Amino acid sequence: MKGFGVITKGQVGWFEKPDYVCGELDAIVKPLAISPCSSDVHSAYEVDSPFLKDMILGHESCGVIIEVGKKVKDFKPGDEVVIPCTTPTFWHPDLQDTPHQHAGGMLSGINFSNTTDGTFADQILVRSADMNLAIKPKELSLEQAVMITDMVTTGFHGSELAEVKFGDTVVVFGIGPVGLMAVAGAKLSGAGELIGVGTRPNCVALAKEYGATKVISYKDGDLQQQIMEITNGRGVDAAIIAGGDNATFNTALAVTRAGGHVANLNVFTELPKFEFGYLETGAGFMAHKTIRGGLCPGGRRRAERLISMVTASRFDPGRMITHRYTGFDRIEDAFMRMVNKTPDLIKPIVIM
């Protein structure tokens, strides 16, 4: 098999690896489409991990099954499938009282391009296939299918973590692809006033299309002040963090009303520690502001549920694709596009 990935920290390229041997619960999938993610860039250039040597990158994909293990019941070669980016083994007692993302160890649910080879390859090995794959219906486009695997499940998780309900006033910090899906998810959780925070024109336009009632920018003044003005001094019911830094997190805390929720979706690997102000935390964690962040849910049912929302025309995640590449060899170009981001980039995709 052939794949594109990180050779050693800071150096990316193509390499050959032995073909996968299909375990009895596994499936081997030939990708039909993949998309690079900013965390792939991150893995290639910034993360120090013993795993990131000759590691095929990528975790967003859909494809066609070419082989299944003998104990796989619900899938067969030829099936077109959505492959979640989070694929737990689903065989650990922790599943009985812990989020599946962390069953058997924190973040163990994510393996693609972290601890095992990822999706930028001509073969993808999916463990626990019956538990992780979802059939791609004909009416779901490849673009939509690939977006579901990470951007949608991650962005939508914001409203779950923040327990958004009818008429909540919600702010989403960051309107890159995760933030855009956080906006769409908040709308479909019942948000009323829905404020996006961002600046790039195509993201601003798309945020409004997905449901933002207002989009504000740091260029127009202090964010906290802008949000408090929009909310008549009451603050928001829910703040979803989909980008930014420690200061952003602190602002999210500050603008959340007593009894509200702060949900984190952002990867903060570069931070050795977080600093939160006394007032921002609600007089020192006295104001019932709930803080909760977490890796996106994966697995089959999650994918099937999100697919059903797209086929029901609740929203179209394919609208986020700004750059299209055709052919397996273009993975590198798509990846480098992510490395050298231009303001017009939201998500690139490679169609095989």
Add this chain to the structure above:
Amino acid sequence: MKGFGVITKGQVGWFEKPDYVCGELDAIVKPLAISPCSSDVHSAYEVDSPFLKDMILGHESCGVIIEVGKKVKDFKPGDEVVIPCTTPTFWHPDLQDTPHQHAGGMLSGINFSNTTDGTFADQILVRSADMNLAIKPKELSLEQAVMITDMVTTGFHGSELAEVKFGDTVVVFGIGPVGLMAVAGAKLSGAGELIGVGTRPNCVALAKEYGATKVISYKDGDLQQQIMEITNGRGVDAAIIAGGDNATFNTALAVTRAGGHVANLNVFTELPKFEFGYLETGAGFMAHKTIRGGLCPGGRRRAERLISMVTASRFDPGRMITHRYTGFDRIEDAFMRMVNKTPDLIKPIVIM
């Protein structure tokens, strides 16, 4: 003051009553628009209640404040307001651990046209004004405002009772106005597949507009069988009952999967008892099907939240208005239209 209501069971008409005296926490509102509800018809012709003598009917309305009590802080004469159909006093210790609809006694939250005069009058007395009224923004139409007071809050309560979440498969039994809003609410709670049950063409069309992915009819065969086919034998995650009879309720139970929810919004006053089959209840209440029904939430924050959803263009409840009347005197015509329902009627409105 003048009003239209029930003189005695089975006899309706206009009558004069003394003007309201405004209590210190109250507001007196002159209606700008009202809408009759099928429960007004019910109160006039079917209910035996000592209260229903010379009782002004109606509980859906919006208007302009003409007087407020001296302890009212947030409202003043001239304010245009939405008046929820459920207006608890909000002054009972039960509020500390019981739904406000029932604080101080089951269903005590609803008083208009039940225990005190309703909204089909040239004056409406609203108790606990600061707790119950919501400012009608300019961009909210009268039609939208009146629909929020009952149809929206009731229909949306279906998804709350049924705890609808991303990708749930939902069925709504009955697609009259409450059912239509149950459809809209389920969509805005994250429903994927969303099945309406109904027959009238304009309701079917509107259900699809509000988010139904399919609408089925008893005319096309057994409902349970149709629903099980659509769901590939798995049943629904949530069933919302917005019409029908005991058999409908039983069908709702039957099609709900183990671990799913059945929410009741329907008024079943004519039933002395309910019968549910052993299998339908999940082998005798062994299958974690949650059954919960309840009167719609009222109060100020609820109204403000629903208003924010409409002004955010999440949905347009005004689309349900099929019959418009102009002038106070037309209340009777609008009411009689509700009495003598034609298949094209969804909701009538009277604009003063």
Add this chain to the structure above:
Amino acid sequence: MKGFGVITKGQVGWFEKPDYVCGELDAIVKPLAISPCSSDVHSAYEVDSPFLKDMILGHESCGVIIEVGKKVKDFKPGDEVVIPCTTPTFWHPDLQDTPHQHAGGMLSGINFSNTTDGTFADQILVRSADMNLAIKPKELSLEQAVMITDMVTTGFHGSELAEVKFGDTVVVFGIGPVGLMAVAGAKLSGAGELIGVGTRPNCVALAKEYGATKVISYKDGDLQQQIMEITNGRGVDAAIIAGGDNATFNTALAVTRAGGHVANLNVFTELPKFEFGYLETGAGFMAHKTIRGGLCPGGRRRAERLISMVTASRFDPGRMITHRYTGFDRIEDAFMRMVNKTPDLIKPIVIM
């Protein structure tokens, strides 16, 4: 292997069967103690099921492992283990959004003595051993261990279904072993006033020991009236049904306040249908009374959690054992004791 069970409906006895072959995920356990349950009697004499031919009965047990499959990681021969009565395979995608008791089909989580041979044998086959077994600590007695497998998890589930919280007023209908554990579980969920309903003196005494503040009996008058008097007319926050019939269920509904919970633990197999009165359901399911019933949770973590509560001396389920038998051959005597219940019987146990 040898076992005691139902030969055909109405006829019980001992029989020989071939030894189990241990699957790669399974464990074979030699019982150290078992306890008959009233549902074993039920299976033997009342249920019509194609499975109940030459079926070894029993589902409550603990034992010592004699063999494990080659993929079992956390257990080995010689380990003393608690065997939950509910042992799902834990390998079905339904686990991702459905209670494990019903993953892959309603009630599929329970197999012992229903669809596969039970625990009244000299060998017990436990599927998905890593997911279902829990180590029996030395300080846990055999009596306690066996009670955890069904009575404790079932009784405690009452408070979970009813969402009991600090200071709730709770009534438990029936104070047989499940009801007694419902009492203990309600206390350990924060119940204040905690009313047991029952008559037998040793059950009454034990209910008080486990936390009942009052025990009432039908012999002293109408139950609904007694409960409404104790609660000063307000009704209970939560009613747990652990015995009785349709009338009991209806009374449970009637005494539950608006916004309260009714939890069912009782097996109602003899009922073709349920009848609930209009008033009892809260004016026709308008009063936010939540009704939910379900088979007890099983699996490893559940057992480990309950074990930790017993070893922490939160309660002693072993106090329910009223009749002790020693030796494998006494299974029949213990079972017949359950068939011919005397008023002093709560739970019998057989120690091997």
Add this chain to the structure above:
Amino acid sequence: MKGFGVITKGQVGWFEKPDYVCGELDAIVKPLAISPCSSDVHSAYEVDSPFLKDMILGHESCGVIIEVGKKVKDFKPGDEVVIPCTTPTFWHPDLQDTPHQHAGGMLSGINFSNTTDGTFADQILVRSADMNLAIKPKELSLEQAVMITDMVTTGFHGSELAEVKFGDTVVVFGIGPVGLMAVAGAKLSGAGELIGVGTRPNCVALAKEYGATKVISYKDGDLQQQIMEITNGRGVDAAIIAGGDNATFNTALAVTRAGGHVANLNVFTELPKFEFGYLETGAGFMAHKTIRGGLCPGGRRRAERLISMVTASRFDPGRMITHRYTGFDRIEDAFMRMVNKTPDLIKPIVIM
């Protein structure tokens, strides 16, 4: 009226103030018992607040009603009552979707000795009496009654914030009176293994009496390491912070498993900011650790619920009283005892 309080920051003493005038919704109560709290000491010597001039301190009390406003329905002079330390007006629309502690403004629910005179006086003015007072039953001792008003409701709130459930492993940091009640509350929420962190011998003994299975001390080594050893490397399901500093909070985060809860009860007024490590927060808020802290619930129903738990003998908060004073004039001695803490002090009480 006469009272003891803070004259100006750092200076305490007795002073006279005009008698209260009873508002129509208020009650005036003559205290039967009061208890100083460490936050009274804090208010006297450490807090900079424009309110803390000639302010009567104290917020824990019970007493006998001497006057009620004309609109008070459920209480009358002569009634013995428990007075919660948190007494919102319960007349603000925020109550409809915000915790009552913060309705109308963050922490607005607490007024005694913060914004209005407190309980170290011969008169106590209780606003919204019907909403805030609870009858003290005869069988509730004065010690128990006073402890309910703050220590019990605060400590028990830990398990609510942390959503403790059956078999959770819980750690409580700090076993002063709030921590002791957090231990009792965790036990009565279903905790299995329950670890207290503290050192003083009488607190250690009492923690075990209230339900701690183990008590560990910083004197015996690193707390994180001790907790991870006790939990076999898995960490706790819930950590409750009832004392300590920023480092304690960080340790609480560190020892909480992925998917677990961290609840804060501690007042951190001296901290300008919080610092949390990347690993401790779960790889930068990626591990579904929920953080939530908040002021204790107040109001009538809360008090009634906690009273019912004490009269049901679920636990005895009176066991925390280590120092008893008799007579109104001894308030100063009791307060100074709190100022000059000795290791044997848990809670002092003054019986009038």
